Amino acid sequence: MVDFFISYTNADRAWAEWIAWELEEKGYTTVLQAWDFRPGSNFVLEMQKATENASRTIAVLSPDYLNAVYTKPEWAAAFVQDPTGENGTLLHVCVRPCELRGMLTSIIHIKLTGLDEAEAKSALLDGVERGRIKPSTKPGFPGSAQRQITEQPRFPGALPSIWNIPHQRNPNFTGRVQLMSDMQKALASGPTALTQVIHGLGGVGKTQLALEYAYRNMDKYNIIWWIRSEDSATLASDYAILAQELDLPDKGAADQNLITEAVKRCLEQQQNWLLVFDNADNPARINEYIPRGGLGHVLVTSRNPNWRGTASPLSIKELEREESVDFLVKRTGKIDTEAADALADALGDLPLALEQAGAYIEAAGISLSSYLDLFNTHRTKLLDHSYPPTDPRCKISTTWNISIDEVRKTCQAGVDLLNLCAFLAPDDIYEELIRDGAKHLPDSLSAAVTDPLIFTDAVKSLRRYSLVEFSGSAISVHRMVQAVVRDQLTTDRERWAEAAVRLVDDAFPFDSGDVQNWSLCSRLLPHALAAAEYAEASDVAASATARLSNRTGVYLYKRGWFAEAKETLERAHGIGKRVLGSEHPDTLSSMNNLALTLSDQGDLDGARQIQEEELEVRRRVLGSEHPSTLTSMNNLALTLYGQGDLDGARQIQEEVLEICRRVLGSEHPDTLTSMNNLALTLYGQGDLDGARQIQEEVLEVRRRVLGSEHPDTLTSMNNLATTLYGQGDLDGARQIQEEVLEIRRQILGEEHPDTSVSALNLLTTLVDIDDLIRARTVLENDLIWLLDRDPASLGADQRRIREMVSQITGQAE
Numbered sequence: 001m002v003d004f005f006i007s008y009t010n011a012d013r014a015w016a017e018w019i020a021w022e023l024e025e026k027g028y029t030t031v032l033q034a035w036d037f038r039p040g041s042n043f044v045l046e047m048q049k050a051t052e053n054a055s056r057t058i059a060v061l062s063p064d065y066l067n068a069v070y071t072k073p074e075w076a077a078a079f080v081q082d083p084t085g086e087n088g089t090l091l092h093v094c095v096r097p098c099e100l101r102g103m104l105t106s107i108i109h110i111k112l113t114g115l116d117e118a119e120a121k122s123a124l125l126d127g128v129e130r131g132r133i134k135p136s137t138k139p140g141f142p143g144s145a146q147r148q149i150t151e152q153p154r155f156p157g158a159l160p161s162i163w164n165i166p167h168q169r170n171p172n173f174t175g176r177v178q179l180m181s182d183m184q185k186a187l188a189s190g191p192t193a194l195t196q197v198i199h200g201l202g203g204v205g206k207t208q209l210a211l212e213y214a215y216r217n218m219d220k221y222n223i224i225w226w227i228r229s230e231d232s233a234t235l236a237s238d239y240a241i242l243a244q245e246l247d248l249p250d251k252g253a254a255d256q257n258l259i260t261e262a263v264k265r266c267l268e269q270q271q272n273w274l275l276v277f278d279n280a281d282n283p284a285r286i287n288e289y290i291p292r293g294g295l296g297h298v299l300v301t302s303r304n305p306n307w308r309g310t311a312s313p314l315s316i317k318e319l320e321r322e323e324s325v326d327f328l329v330k331r332t333g334k335i336d337t338e339a340a341d342a343l344a345d346a347l348g349d350l351p352l353a354l355e356q357a358g359a360y361i362e363a364a365g366i367s368l369s370s371y372l373d374l375f376n377t378h379r380t381k382l383l384d385h386s387y388p389p390t391d392p393r394c395k396i397s398t399t400w401n402i403s404i405d406e407v408r409k410t411c412q413a414g415v416d417l418l419n420l421c422a423f424l425a426p427d428d429i430y431e432e433l434i435r436d437g438a439k440h441l442p443d444s445l446s447a448a449v450t451d452p453l454i455f456t457d458a459v460k461s462l463r464r465y466s467l468v469e470f471s472g473s474a475i476s477v478h479r480m481v482q483a484v485v486r487d488q489l490t491t492d493r494e495r496w497a498e499a500a501v502r503l504v505d506d507a508f509p510f511d512s513g514d515v516q517n518w519s520l521c522s523r524l525l526p527h528a529l530a531a532a533e534y535a536e537a538s539d540v541a542a543s544a545t546a547r548l549s550n551r552t553g554v555y556l557y558k559r560g561w562f563a564e565a566k567e568t569l570e571r572a573h574g575i576g577k578r579v580l581g582s583e584h585p586d587t588l589s590s591m592n593n594l595a596l597t598l599s600d601q602g603d604l605d606g607a608r609q610i611q612e613e614e615l616e617v618r619r620r621v622l623g624s625e626h627p628s629t630l631t632s633m634n635n636l637a638l639t640l641y642g643q644g645d646l647d648g649a650r651q652i653q654e655e656v657l658e659i660c661r662r663v664l665g666s667e668h669p670d671t672l673t674s675m676n677n678l679a680l681t682l683y684g685q686g687d688l689d690g691a692r693q694i695q696e697e698v699l700e701v702r703r704r705v706l707g708s709e710h711p712d713t714l715t716s717m718n719n720l721a722t723t724l725y726g727q728g729d730l731d732g733a734r735q736i737q738e739e740v741l742e743i744r745r746q747i748l749g750e751e752h753p754d755t756s757v758s759a760l761n762l763l764t765t766l767v768d769i770d771d772l773i774r775a776r777t778v779l780e781n782d783l784i785w786l787l788d789r790d791p792a793s794l795g796a797d798q799r800r801i802r803e804m805v806s807q808i809t810g811q812a813e
Contacts, residue, residue: 021153026125093127117158156219199315199316203351227278279301417434422483542579608643627664627670634656653674721736
């Protein structure tokens with residue numbers, strides 16, 4: 001028989017061992033799974049034997065213990081033997097705050113929470129007053145003044161005997177759950193010393209992650225030593241101090257190499273140690289200080305991602321948005337999650353920027369939304385502030401400027417490349433874009449991007465400090481880094497803004513409305529929007545900015561993104577009118593495209609006003625038969641048609657068609673467009689036979705010249721189907737509509753407005769031929785959004801469609 005069986009969960013093992021040790025020292029005997037259940041034994045049988053042979057059971061209480069399933073039989077067996085508690089068979093020792101329920105509430109427990117070691121020992125022995133494999137020496141209290149390596153169990157929560165963490169634990173540490181888990185798994189994956197590198201942009205939270213790891217895992221280590229590694233002097237100094245803490249014979253040697261080797265030899269013979277090399281950017285230098293054996297761990301934080309030859313690198317990015325919001329709420333005590341989300345977005349979810357904002361908000365006593373307003377108007381000043389003001393580590397601008405200065409020492413081309421990237425979108429700055437636009441770049445960068453070796457060196461110099469990421473063909477830059485770089489540029493700001501907008505303008509396809517160019521347009525779109533915005537703000541390269549904005553707007557318009565198209569085209573028109581003049585071709589082109597966008601948004605009056613102004617200029621400057629003048633006439637006619645002035649529209653369209661046939665020929669795209677528009681007007685006037693004859697002629701030519709999948713061909717097919725429907729040829733209309741819908745799904749996507757129009761047309765035809773089963777299929781595949789719309793929010797035509805939808809869903813079921 002033994003005196004005590006100690007029941008615990010693995011989360012409280014340190015407490016269980018400490019309790020067992022103190023009881024053994026007092027002369028009691030105990031059974032402890034960690035010490036008594038040996039490899040090869042049957043766990044269930046060992047547990048049964050322990051409960052049967054122990055006079056009393058100690059339950060180490062904590063939330064984990066109460067939630068565990070397997071611990072209940074252990075304390076229940078003791079409870080059954082002594083349900084009244086007269087013999088004290090079941091003892092509760094509470095080591096963490098927890099809520100007792102049920103039968104456990106009737107048993108008086110020994111409370112160790114909140115006590116230091118001496119108080120806890122006294123409470124334990126007073127409470128219980130009434131071999132095997134274990135450490136050979138008495139456990140020492142780690143919080144005492146001793147400075148020696150110990151393998152003895154220590155009081156849980158006490159610091160390791162050798163510990164020099166220079167920072168207090170961050171009470172606002174948030175998120176990083178997966179990163180922490182990955183790091184712990186990596187460090188625990190082998191039997192010998194392992195090294196884990198955390199790398200990322202300055203300010204992304206590398207040091208805080210390492211700090212939190214050290215605090216969370218301090219019970220696992222006898223030594224935790226923090227080594228400042230930003231330069232050789234502090235690295236050597238901190239390592240030498242460790243020699244003194246270890247009391248090594250060579251601790252006072254004049255030769256630093258002797259001290260370093262002595263520390264490494266000592267650690268190689270020890271276990272349960274952690275070295276943290278903070279802000280280490282030179283792998284070769286750190287390699288000299290890493291022990292080659294022993295049962296310990298090495299954690300490195302670095303801006304440099306190039307550690308494959310030394311250790312396993314773990315990249316750390318900005319926080320997830322939910323983590324950023326949680327941090328700001330916790331840091332500031334403000335519960336405005338909507339404002340926190342907006343602020344986190346403005347700060348790019350970067351931990352140091354979030355901390356800097358939180359500190360400012362706390363110090364100034366302002367709201368999250370007030371800080372966001374300040375940031376939007378005074379970003380440079382706020383990024384250059386730190387709280388407390390004397391702590392430069394809390395200044396995000398300082399952090400990155402130090403890195404940029406280091407790059408400048410060895411590679412000016414790297415700094416120039418970063419300057420250019422600051423005026424583009426943050427992601428997918430692909431190498432071909434920069435190389436092909438070299439003629440638009442300043443000489444210092446132009447020569448570098450055309451030489452693959454120099455360009456590679458420039459990218460490497462930036463990657464070394466995690467200022468950029470490089471996928472092998474494209475660069476990415478955090479947008480807060482971009483903001484700091486732009487803000488630091490004074491005399492050169494205009495030069496780099498102009499270089500960026502000319503670079504993108506040169507690359508953006510001229511015919512951005514052609515579906516064949518959409519893949520490239522899509523890739524360039526973020527850069528076009530960013531470069532044009534910065535160029536306009538810097539008042540440089542007006543012609544290139546207006547031209548690029550116009551082509552970007554056309555692409556957005558053709559994709560059906562009308563709100564974005566309007567904003568972009570208004571920029572193009574505004575710059576063109578102000579800088580180039582009202583009669584410049586680029587200004588007139590942007591006016592035409594803006595009017596089309598307004599028309600599709602339903603603003604026909606606004607569209608007509610612009611089109612009439614544009615047409616007057618084109619007639620006066622270019623003449624009545626110029627192709628651009630004819631285009632303007634066609635577009636004005638369509639607007640008149642939309643306003644119900646069919647006679648006015650037909651008059652213009654017949655005039656345009658006569659000129660196009662005579663000047664351009666019958667198969668010219670502009671002629672076909674004019675024919676198509678006239679057919680629509682004839683249809684509106686009730687001349688369906690005349691409309692059909694023209695539409696069939698246009699469709700034949702477009703299929704032959706452009707192909708069956710071209711947007712203009714699909715428009716002709718759609719119009720012809722509408723005419724056939726009006727003539728009562730519903731089966732003919734259905735066949736064309738099904739073909740158009742399938743192609744538009746594939747080319748434009750299911751959410752494009754033209755795809756929805758095709759689906760609605762087909763839906764109407766299927767309902768009229770009483771094919772409700774197929775109608776419901778179209779509804780569920782392409783128009784499901786109609787089911788969720790409030791009929792009051794729809795226009796008259798769409799309310800009719802909604803009534804048709806109700807008919808389909810009711811009868812098809």
